[in-house]
Amino acid sequence: MRVAQRRMTKKARGFGSLYRGREGQWSWLAHRVTGVAIILFLFAHVVDTAMVGWGPGAYDRVVEVYHNPIVKLLELGLVAAVIYHALNGVRIMVIDFYPRANDWNRQLIYGTTAVFVAAMIPITYLIVKPVFLELF
Template sequence: MAHRVTGVLIFFFLFVHVLDTALVRVSPEDYDKVVATYKTPIVALLEYGLTAAILFHALNGLRVIAVDFWSKGPRYQKTMFWAVGVIWAVLMLGAIYPLLGHAYRVLFGS
């Protein structure tokens, strides 16, 4: 279920991304205003969530491929699921500072 939810979230992000990028051809001034709204701590948290969704979707997709195409995949499905969770958590911990460092500096001024 989480794989489907993250897929839908990524789809909606891409849809909005295409729309706001297309705005540059219609009105560069409005595009600049929209992009300026993205430089907030709340959007930084949303970017972190997007990164979480993309990483989980990609890693779990590899697990699904392994289950479907590897003869021993169904036997190790649970183990691979936990491996995906651990790898995802480690990568998300590594992404905290690069993605949220700016938001921290904006909020706390350091």
């Protein structure tokens, strides 16, 4: 037991410095950060969408903000946050409803991250391309 614990601590120490909790801790942190980012954006987004109730003059002026190239880079961050939170949420549910899957938690985290990165490659291209065309 003591040996195993020492081994765990040693392993954990070599991986990042903030929490020393290895992959699980980082995915937990990422889930939290993306979640807070999404709900804070949502609070603003409900208000800006509600502007349609005041007609095209009001709504088109508000939505113009989203067409700004710099805002589109923030938009990319938002899309990434939603997709990561969704994929990681599936991993959490898999472990919650099939607790045995916890034994493959690390592999599931790498799998989730791989799917996330694979999804973000074409999405980043599609969102960033018009920004480049507009700026240069």
